[in-house]
Every structure is written in C-alpha cells, then in structure tokens.
Amino acid sequence: MPNILVVEDEAHIAEGLQFNLEGEGYAVELAPDGRIASERLAQAGPGFDLVILDLMLPEMSGYEVVRRMRAAGNFTPVLILTAKDDPADQQAVPPRRAARAGAGRVAATALGRRIRRRRRCPERRGR
Amino acid sequence: MVFRLAIGIVATVLAVALAVGWQILVVSDFGSVARGFTPANWWFLILGSIFFGLVILGLVLLCAWLIREMGHSQRQQAFLDAVTHEMKTPLASLRLALDTLERRDPGPERRDAFLRMMDEDVERLHRTVDHVLAAARAEGAVGGPLEGRVELRALLEDCIAQIREGHKLDSEAIRLESDGTAVVRGDEAEFGLVFRNLLENAVKYSEPPVEVHVGVMATGDRRVRVQIADQGIGIPRGELRKIFQRFYRTGRDVQRTASGLGLGLFIVRDLLRRHGGRIEAKSEGAGRGSRFVVTLRAAT
Numbered sequence: 001m002p003n004i005l006v007v008e009d010e011a012h013i014a015e016g017l018q019f020n021l022e023g024e025g026y027a028v029e030l031a032p033d034g035r036i037a038s039e040r041l042a043q044a045g046p047g048f049d050l051v052i053l054d055l056m057l058p059e060m061s062g063y064e065v066v067r068r069m070r071a072a073g074n075f076t077p078v079l080i081l082t083a084k085d086d087p088a089d090q091q092a093v094p095p096r097r098a099a100r101a102g103a104g105r106v107a108a109t110a111l112g113r114r115i116r117r118r119r120r121c122p123e124r125r126g127r
Numbered sequence: 128m129v130f131r132l133a134i135g136i137v138a139t140v141l142a143v144a145l146a147v148g149w150q151i152l153v154v155s156d157f158g159s160v161a162r163g164f165t166p167a168n169w170w171f172l173i174l175g176s177i178f179f180g181l182v183i184l185g186l187v188l189l190c191a192w193l194i195r196e197m198g199h200s201q202r203q204q205a206f207l208d209a210v211t212h213e214m215k216t217p218l219a220s221l222r223l224a225l226d227t228l229e230r231r232d233p234g235p236e237r238r239d240a241f242l243r244m245m246d247e248d249v250e251r252l253h254r255t256v257d258h259v260l261a262a263a264r265a266e267g268a269v270g271g272p273l274e275g276r277v278e279l280r281a282l283l284e285d286c287i288a289q290i291r292e293g294h295k296l297d298s299e300a301i302r303l304e305s306d307g308t309a310v311v312r313g314d315e316a317e318f319g320l321v322f323r324n325l326l327e328n329a330v331k332y333s334e335p336p337v338e339v340h341v342g343v344m345a346t347g348d349r350r351v352r353v354q355i356a357d358q359g360i361g362i363p364r365g366e367l368r369k370i371f372q373r374f375y376r377t378g379r380d381v382q383r384t385a386s387g388l389g390l391g392l393f394i395v396r397d398l399l400r401r402h403g404g405r406i407e408a409k410s411e412g413a414g415r416g417s418r419f420v421v422t423l424r425a426a427t
Contacts, residue, residue: 012220012244016227023231056212 001027002049004115007037007065008081009057017052021115034060041069041076048076050115055082079115132193139186146179202375213255217248224248250293261320261394276426277318279309279343279351286322287341294330296337301326305343309351311423313402318423321398324391325355325419332417333359349425356418362410370408371396399423 004026008014011032018028029048031037034057041051051069055062066078150172224241227233233241280303287301311318329339342354362370369375371392392406399406403424410417 010216010220012248013216013223015244016220016223016241019233019237020223020227020231 001025003027003029003047004050004052005029005031005037005040005044005048006052007031007034007057007062008052008054009033010054013054024115026115033058034062034065038065038068041065041074042072046074046076051076051078052115053078053080055080132190132197135186135190135193139183139190142179142182142186146176146183149175149179202372210255210259214252217251217255221245221248257320258390258394261390261398274312275314277311277313277315279311279353279423280305280307282315282318283322283341283343283353286319286326289323290326290330293327294337296330300337301330301339301341303341303343305341309343309345310426311351312426313404313423317398317402321395321421322353322355324395325421328391329355329357329359329417329419333357345425346422349427351423351425353421353423354418355421356416358416361413361415362408362417363413364410367408367410371406 002025004021006014006017006021006028008017008030009032014030014032018030021028029040031040036059037051037053037057038060041048053062053065057065062080062082069076069078224245228238228241283303283305287303290296291298291301326339326341330337333339338358340354340356342356344352344354346352375393396406399421405422407420407422408417409420
C-alpha cells in the first residue's frame with residue numbers, strides 16, 4: 001500500500017485529507033509541524049511514496065522541510081498544498097523540487113488526480 | 128525601501144560634513160578676517176548656517192518618517208498574510224469536508240465529526256470577519272462617549288462562559304472575583320468584544336493547564352478597574368506598548384505558533400478610548416505571565 005506523509009498543522013484539513021486518502025487506499029501518516037515532519041523524513045528515508053506539504057507551518061517552514069530532505073538525498077515526490085497565492089511564493093519552490101496544488105484548492109477529487117499524476121512522474125533522481 | 132533609507136542616511140552624513148567643513152573654511156580663513164570681515168562675509172555665514180541647518184533637519188525628519196513607514200508597511204503585509212490564512216484555511220477545510228461528504232459515505236459517526244468540524248470552521252470565519260469589521264469601524268470611529276449602563280459581573284460571566292466553551296476549558300481554568308456591584312458607563316456589546324478579546328489572548332498565550340484570573344475592583348475616583356491575569360508566556364518588556372499597535376504581532380505569532388490577525392488589542396484599546404477608558408499591559412517578562420488592567424468609568 002503506497003505510503004503518504006501529510007504535513008499540515010490545521011487539524012481539520014489534516015483529518016479530512018487522511019480520511020479521503022485512506023478511502024483511496026493509501027496508508028497515511030500525519031505530521032503537525034515542520035520539525036516533526038523533517039525528523040520523520042530523516043528517519044524513514046525513502047520510506048514514503050509521497051509527501052503532501054503545507055508551506056506555512058509552525059517550527060519550520062515547508063520550504064525548509066523540502067530543502068532539508070533534498071539535501072539529505074531524499075527525492076520522494078512532494079505535493080505542496082497552500083493557501084498562499086503570492087507569485088513570489090510560487091517561484092520560491094522550483095517546479096523541479098515539488099508540484100503544487102494551488103490556492104486553497106483542497107477539493108478531494110482534484111487532489112486525487114494530482115496525486116496520481118505526481119506519483120506517475122517522479123522527478124529525476126540525483127542531479 | 129532599504130535603498131531609500133540608505134540614500135537618506137548618506138545624504139544626512141554628507142550634509143553634516145559639508146556644514147562643518149564649510150564653516151571651518153570660512154571661519155579659519157584668518158587672512159580674509161585680518162583684512163576685515165566684510166558684511167557680505169557675515170551674511171554668507173549666517174544664511175549658510177541656517178540653510179545647512181534646515182537641510183539636516185529635513186533629512187533627519189525624512190529618515191524618521193521612512194523608518195516608521197517601513198515598520199507600518201511590514202505590519203500591513205503581515206496582516207494581509209494573517210487575514211489570508213485565517214480566511215482561506217477554514218474555507219479550504221469547509222470545502223474539503225463538503226467534498227468528502229458529497230463523494231463518500233463516512234458513516235454516521237464520522238459524518239457527525241465532519242459536521243462538527245464544519246461548524247467550528249464557520250465560527251472561525253465569523254470571528255475573523257468580526258475582527259476585521261471592528262477594526263475598520265474603529266478606524267473611522269467618532270461620536271461622543273456612550274452612556275449605557277453595563278453590569279460588569281454579568282457581562283464578564285457571559286464572556287468567560289463563551290471562552291470556556293470555545294476552548295473546552297473546565298470551570299477552574301478562568302476564575303472571576305467580583306463583588307457584583309460594579310456598574311460602568313458604555314456600550315455592552317463593545318465591552319463584550321473587549322473582554323472576549325482579552326480572555327481569548329490570556330488563554331491563547333498560556334500553556335496548559337490554563338489559569339486565568341479576572342478581578343474587578345472599584346477605585347476611589349469613580350472608576351472601575353478590571354484585571355485579567357494569566358500564567359502564560361508573558362510579554363517582553365520592550366513589547367508592552369507595541370502590542371496595542373495595529374497589525375502588531377509578537378515573535379511567537381510571526382512564527383505562527385499562535386493564530387491571530389494582530390488586531391485584537393488594537394480594537395480593545397480603541398474601543399476603550401472611545402469610552403473614556405484605558406488599558407495597560409504588565410508582565411514580569413517572558414515566561415512569567417501577563418496582566419491586562421482595564422480602567423472604565425463607573426456609572427453614577
């Protein structure tokens with residue numbers, strides 16, 4: 001069963017995502033802040049098939065989480081989930097590093113499509 | 128912004144250097160002074176000094192103004208980010224829950240959980256909108272002091288009950304000490320907003336177990352003092368006054384470990400001023416709790 005790490009500090013959204021993803025047949029683990037997510041990713045190595053990541057997180061931002069996992073050689077695909085729609089923000093995480101589900105678009109159907117697409121074309125490993 | 132500030136500072140330094148250098152040139156030119164200081168020399172000296180003085184003053188003012196504006200626009204940006212977050216998060220959560228209920232049958236138990244979550248999201252949106260509107264009103268608020276009679280004990284009990292319910296606290300978490308006779312002049316709804324905001328902060332900035340103490344006492348000069356004290360994270364000395372500025376958020380807020388808009392205390396102070404009252408923040412420092420003391424006019 002594919003493993004997904006959902007990094008989201010808003011409990012409602014995290015629970016909603018978990019419920020839907022489990023319904024689609026994924027195993028889901030939740031991380032409520034950036035630090036916990038980063039530690040979990042360091043522990044698990046390539047143990048996750050996908051990371052769904054909020055950007056505005058307590059303790060450590062989503063950017064930092066991606067930066068650290070990539071620096072540690074972990075190239076698990078990341079899907080960014082954010083309510084921010086500042087263009088500067090959109091460029092802050094280059095597309096090569098993570099795909100993005102835009103401004104508040106957490107509709108479960110769209111997310112399901114995104115996840116399937118994201119998992120079909122994982123980014124190039126290494127540089 | 129930083130570039131403009133740099134220009135201001137460089138120009139100020141240059142002007143000071145010019146003023147000093149130029150006066151040294153004129154005054155220390157003993158050859159010309161020995162031949163007699165002409166009236167034209169004197170005029171140059173006096174007018175030049177005045178002009179340079181004005182240039183320096185203008186530049187200093189410009190710099191001060193720039194620094195203030197920079198702080199303001201930073202806070203405004205932080206506010207926009209906070210509003211965006213506080214509105215979009217519950218909206219996204221609502222949409223997700225609706226979408227889920229539409230697509231799947233979660234069973235009666237999960238359905239109830241989803242409905243409860245949606246209810247909380249709507250409540251959160253409601254609070255945010257209320258705050259933004261109150262701040263917008265405060266901006267243009269005029270009008271004389273409001274003359275209704277408000278019984279403080281009943282009002283405080285109401286507010287405490289609401290906060291307790293919202294945060295699922297037990298009855299010991301917020302204690303009220305009041306002899307029940309204090310009546311103040313003003314608008315009950317606005318005072319309600321004031322006390323709910325203060326209590327909300329007291330709870331939000333406390334680590335569990337929450338321990339908030341509300342005390343009411345009449346002072347000699349026909350005023351009533353309400354004190355809201357918590358055992359929470361406290362306020363650094365340097366921030367005791369800043370927290371009442373519009374859009375100001377403490378370090379903890381900026382890292383967003385606590386939610387908020389940076390509007391609550393601004394609204395509180397504004398509403399109290401409108402009623403001829405005032406508010407003061409006190410804290411022994413970070414980690415040692417904080418106290419907010421509200422002073423209101425007693426009704427006669």
